[in-house]
Amino acid sequence: MPRNTIPNRQAICDALAAAAQHDRDIVVLCSDSRGSASLTAFFDAYPAQSVEVGIAEQNLVSIAAGLASCGKKAWAASPASFVSTRSYEQAKIDCSYSNANVKIIGISGGVSYGALGMSHHSAQDIAAMSAIPNMRVYLPSDRHQTRDLVKALLADEKPAYLRVGRNPVEDIYAEDGCPFEMGKAVWHGEAGSDIAIVATGEMVFPALLARKLLREQGISACVLDMYCVKPLDEDAVVRAASAAKAVLSVEEHAPYGGLGSRVAQVVGERCPRLLRTLSLPDAPVVTGTSAEVFACYGLDGAGIAASARELLERAGA
Amino acid sequence: MGKKPSLEELEILRWDLRRDCVDIIMAGGGGHIGGDMSVIDALAVLYARHLDIAPEAADDPDRDRFVLSKGHAMEAYYAVLCRRGFLDLADVKARFSRFGSPYIGHPNNKLAGIEANSGSLGHGLPVSVGMALAAKMDGRSYRVYTMLGDGELAEGSVWEGFMAGSNFGLDNLCAMVDRNYLQISGSTEDVMAQDPLADRIASFGWKVLAADGHDLAAIDRALDEAASVKGKPCAIILNTIKGSGSSVMENKASWHHHLPTAQEYEQIIADLSAHRKAALNA
Numbered sequence: 001m002p003r004n005t006i007p008n009r010q011a012i013c014d015a016l017a018a019a020a021q022h023d024r025d026i027v028v029l030c031s032d033s034r035g036s037a038s039l040t041a042f043f044d045a046y047p048a049q050s051v052e053v054g055i056a057e058q059n060l061v062s063i064a065a066g067l068a069s070c071g072k073k074a075w076a077a078s079p080a081s082f083v084s085t086r087s088y089e090q091a092k093i094d095c096s097y098s099n100a101n102v103k104i105i106g107i108s109g110g111v112s113y114g115a116l117g118m119s120h121h122s123a124q125d126i127a128a129m130s131a132i133p134n135m136r137v138y139l140p141s142d143r144h145q146t147r148d149l150v151k152a153l154l155a156d157e158k159p160a161y162l163r164v165g166r167n168p169v170e171d172i173y174a175e176d177g178c179p180f181e182m183g184k185a186v187w188h189g190e191a192g193s194d195i196a197i198v199a200t201g202e203m204v205f206p207a208l209l210a211r212k213l214l215r216e217q218g219i220s221a222c223v224l225d226m227y228c229v230k231p232l233d234e235d236a237v238v239r240a241a242s243a244a245k246a247v248l249s250v251e252e253h254a255p256y257g258g259l260g261s262r263v264a265q266v267v268g269e270r271c272p273r274l275l276r277t278l279s280l281p282d283a284p285v286v287t288g289t290s291a292e293v294f295a296c297y298g299l300d301g302a303g304i305a306a307s308a309r310e311l312l313e314r315a316g317a
Numbered sequence: 318m319g320k321k322p323s324l325e326e327l328e329i330l331r332w333d334l335r336r337d338c339v340d341i342i343m344a345g346g347g348g349h350i351g352g353d354m355s356v357i358d359a360l361a362v363l364y365a366r367h368l369d370i371a372p373e374a375a376d377d378p379d380r381d382r383f384v385l386s387k388g389h390a391m392e393a394y395y396a397v398l399c400r401r402g403f404l405d406l407a408d409v410k411a412r413f414s415r416f417g418s419p420y421i422g423h424p425n426n427k428l429a430g431i432e433a434n435s436g437s438l439g440h441g442l443p444v445s446v447g448m449a450l451a452a453k454m455d456g457r458s459y460r461v462y463t464m465l466g467d468g469e470l471a472e473g474s475v476w477e478g479f480m481a482g483s484n485f486g487l488d489n490l491c492a493m494v495d496r497n498y499l500q501i502s503g504s505t506e507d508v509m510a511q512d513p514l515a516d517r518i519a520s521f522g523w524k525v526l527a528a529d530g531h532d533l534a535a536i537d538r539a540l541d542e543a544a545s546v547k548g549k550p551c552a553i554i555l556n557t558i559k560g561s562g563s564s565v566m567e568n569k570a571s572w573h574h575h576l577p578t579a580q581e582y583e584q585i586i587a588d589l590s591a592h593r594k595a596a597l598n599a
Contacts, residue, residue, distance in 0.1 A: 051450065056480070059443045059478065062440055063443055063444070063446050063481060066447020069382075070378070070447070071451065093435070
């Protein structure tokens with residue numbers, strides 16, 4: 001299969017542009033980020049539904065909230081590293097507290113800007129956004145799931161944070177028949193495997209590679225594509241964990257307050273199992289390409305498989 | 318909009334609103350009384366004579382919008398919303414600041430008539446920019462008003478809002494600044510100087526007006542003039558006195574947030590009654 005060249009951010013633009021043809025209330029806002037967000041085509045096609053605020057992330061989110069309070073479906077896109085923390089209070093008060101229909105798109109999330117340093121890494125966005133009540137958090141894994149997620153989010157009127165990476169990621173799902181149900185993890189494999197791997201966003205593809213490697217070594221693994229970090233599909237975690245010898249979570253995020261923290265809460269409370277949370281470190285992330293950074297921290301297929309094996313050894317399996 | 322109350326009627330109402338506001342604060346055990354008093358005359362004029370809103374049409378997409386950016390002046394806002402028929406004064410007084418009450422110390426948009434939550438400063442103007450922009454996009458004629466405090470102007474996000482307001486040519490947007498020159502730590506000019514304020518805002522591309530914030534006719538004229546400005550948004554600097562209405566609290570930074578003692582309360586009420594009586598006899 002040829003490598004996919006379309007990044008998830010492009011899938012967002014395509015889905016919004018398709019919907020905007022029939023819905024004049026869709027408004028897209030950027031903070032000098034339309035190119036980075038792959039939203040130039042939207043701005044060109046729908047100038048009356050596009051708002052450029054310049055390099056001002058606080059303004060971006062507050063203006064989006066004001067538009068939303070007057071009936072607009074506001075989508076505010078800016079690099080995840082900036083929009084998730086520079087405009088954190090705007091997300092908390094103007095979007096969440098006021099219950100405004102603002103979808104905040106964090107582009108180039110995680111270590112997408114690998115070589116640009118800590119200022120451009122967003123390893124805190126899941127924790128930050130998840131801690132806000134009435135704010136949902138989604139990290140889609142591939143372009144088809146991204147498309148379906150955007151369609152689902154267009155159909156509701158509550159705030160949400162959506163993180164995607166900068167680079168194209170391999171297709172996981174088919175263009176037609178992507179198995180998407182809002183708020184439900186996508187299962188790869190069955191409950192009853194040796195190990196349950198819960199991954200989100202761009203970590204789903206390497207988790208699936210790890211599953212393949214483990215299978216070659218006689219180890220069964222199920223992978224949950226947990227694109228919905230908040231609200232988490234807790235029942236899927238419990239179902240997968242209960243029937244497994246160990247649980248491994250994988251995320252492109254700091255070790256605090258992200259997917260691993262939530263999975264640990266759910267597993268600890270409802271079905272205690274040996275568990276490990278794979279993540280970026282609690283330290284400035286090493287600079288390099290995304291692939292180099294992932295390999296460095298064991299977040300590639302081989303690294304995830306190695307962690308799974310170690311965990312199963314500790315579990316006495 | 319039905320028949321507007323006259324300025325003569327408001328000359329009396331302003332003292333009743335202050336009394337309602339002070340009573341709400343007494344009932345709740347505290348409030349931002351100083352800023353309430355400096356802003357209450359402007360809110361009275363705005364709500365009585367300029368905002369095209371009605372409690373029975375609170376969701377009308379063509380209604381005017383108001384955002385209290387200096388959210389801590391909430392008790393004054395309660396008093397005005399009650400008089401305008403959005404809220405019930407007895408209910409507000411009975412429950413303000415009580416456990417689980419919706420009547421909290423800052424705007425809560427779950428209450429009728431309140432468009433956006435605030436409390437943290439520097440949010441109201443950018444949110445109002447979004448509201449005004451939505452009107453332009455939809456070809457609607459409603460206007461958007463916001464009230465900022467002068468201490469609030471130290472928040473950088475306010476200036477992002479000023480920048481965007483003129484960038485988008487939002488002549489349906491009016492930002493009022495409660496210029497009482499006091500904030501919790503003292504004079505605004507000592508804490509973080511804002512003057513020359515009119516020049517600063519004008520340099521961001523806004524039309525800037527000034528009015529005595531306790532002269533109802535002057536406020537009324539300024540709001541009329543603001544509505545006539547074309548092509549750019551308008552700011553009105555309201556020169557006000559923190560704690561206006563009683564010598565007990567006028568121009569005293571320590572009254573930023575304060576619960577009057579019984580003796581202070583008595584004096585405030587006496588002062589407000591004297592003002593009301595003078596207005597009746599005028």
